[in-house]
Amino acid sequence: MGAIPSGMNATLCHAATITPEGISRAPLPIRAGRIDTTVTPRGYRMDLRDHLIFPGLINAHEHLQVNAVPPLKATTPFSNSYAWIDAFQAHFEDPAVIAALQVPKTLRLRHGAMKNLLAGTTCVAHHDPWHPALDTEDFPVALLRDYGWSYAPGWPGYGPPMVASFAATPHDCPWMIHLAEGTDAIARAELAQLDQAGCLASNSVLIHGVGLREQDIERVLAVGAAVVWCPSSNFVLLGQTLDPRRLCVAGRLALGSDSRLSGARDLLEELNGVVDRYELGTWQLLELVTSRAAHILRMPLRGFISPGAVADMVIVEDQGGVEARSLVGLHRSQLRAVVRDGVPRIADPDFAEWFAAAGIETVPVMLDGRPKLLAKSLAEPACIALEPGLELVAGQAGRHKCAAASGVD
Structure with a gap:
């Protein structure tokens, strides 16, 4: 093509x-x-x-390759994302999941990008290992490229090691990590853990942040870090989400859809799901998927x-x-x-x-x-x-x- x-x-x-x-x-x-x-x-x-x-639109957090994987059905919220990951292990044996994951990853990545494009998203921050398919000239969306990442403090076996990855990321590039994705003590402790490890700085982009308390948010703002809010995914997995207002007013909040594995169909649906909540106006919501996202992700020519x-x-x-x-x-x-x-x-x-x-x-x-x-x-x-x-x-x-x-x- x-x-x-x-x-x-x-x-x-x-x-x-x-x-x-x-x-x-x-x-x-x-x-x-x-x-x-x-x-x-x-x-x-x-x-x-x-x-x-x-x-x-800019989708500040996506896992492009899993949008056609059937979601895990749960009757009660999980205490944190690690519990969800543990529960998902049995879900891998579901024939529908097996069939979905047999689709070549190249095709699954393109599908995730197409899903975004259809809803007006032209640039995506993909939070997974890079794949050659992402470099093809006709890939449906543009991608955040100059960044560092680790997966999560409590799941070190996937992706680059947290401390080494942060140290290797230039200060003028964003460094992303799932953080405080839960409502329990484990999630609430992760910001301090990140801070003590020397990985909380102005280029740190924290994904989800559901477990962040008021003093944690003030610490995030004090260092100039930012949070990517994925409310639909948070409600599905955890039964609640971050109060976005303080971060939004400070300009340190962007919006992501996560993926259909747990989140909304697309970024438009994500916007529609929060428009009448949290006292955020439509102009503020537009910023979360355009200019604010571009600023947080260090993309001055987008948004x-x-x-x-x-x-x-x-x-x-x-x-x-x-x-x-x-x-x-x-x-x-x-x-x-x-x-x-x-x-x-x-x-x-x-x-x-x-x-x-x-x-x-x-x-x-x-x-x-x-x-x-x-x-x-x-x-x-x-x-x-x-x-x-x-x-x-x-x-x-x-x-x-x-x-x-x-x-x-």
């Missing part, structure tokens, strides 16, 4: 560009996969009046729409009114287009001309009952078969061919 081109020039006109910093109605020029400063006379123009353009930034975007219809100008409350089939590196990857059929102008061959698909066009390089049948709600339209796989478009550089 060939890579998707990102070098075309385009200008998006008449849409409202929405970022945590405000709303702009200026034309949005794209050049070579980045947001440009000036509109050029040549290039593809698209009129998006009555539309909203958001930055592509906002501004000259020089990567042209990753989510386009939706403008439903009118300030309160409606949000991605919160939408589902993935309602997204008009998901744009990565300045070109659409999945979009409604009336975006066909933009695909053609970019030289991208498309395949018609149905997403949760709605027709879409998907870039052909992403339309691997085996990957699509893993995703509930996504299906190829029979007999039309070659219908939308790339075509020459006038006025395109």
Whole structure:
């Protein structure tokens, strides 16, 4: 499968560009996969009046390869994630789990990335060992690359050793670890354990943090560390989650979906699940999956729409009114287009001309009952078969061919 081109020039006109910093109605020029400063006379123009353009979403915590693995059914919450891991060992004998794990890891990783892309997530922090499949040119999403990680203080047999990994991570790169993922004394003790080991610093990114107490959160903020909040996964495994408000106000909180093994279907569903809780407004929630996530993960060219930034975007219809100008409350089939590196990857059929102008061959698909066009390089049948709600339209796989478009550089 060939890579998707990102070098075309385009200008998006008449849409409202929405970022945590405000709303702009200026034309949005794209050049070579980045947001440009000036509109050029040549290039593809698209009129998006009555539309909203958001930055592509950033999923700050995911395990891409397990999204098609059947979850463990539990009748009562676990005291911590280690207890869940122990219980999962017997679950490995379930025929459905065996079958899911027999799918090649390369394909499972692509499926996890596709799941994210369909819901407007264009960049993911993958918290597992690196795999060559993640380096392919046509991988569906961008990935956090310059980082260090360890798995968890209480599970040293998987992933890099905690102290050595932290020491090897440059201070200007994030270092991630599952921490305080529980409600018991074991989870509550982990921040002090991390601190005593010298692994709590401004680049420490703590995943989950359910067991963090008020004084622990103040310690996290004092050193400039941050937490990635995965509420759906926390409720499924532990029966409760972190109170996010103090960290959110301080700008030290991002949002992650974990994976479907324990968490929400996607990042949009994660947002929808917390919108009416915790006194967080829709603008604050948007920050958690755009600008705040980018800042915490040290990705200065993502999470906002501004000259020089990567042209990753989510386009939706403008439903009118300030309160409606949000991605919160939408589902993935309602997204008009998901744009990565300045070109659409999945979009409604009336975006066909933009695909053609970019030289991208498309395949018609149905997403949760709605027709879409998907870039052909992403339309691997085996990957699509893993995703509930996504299906190829029979007999039309070659219908939308790339075509020459006038006025395109």
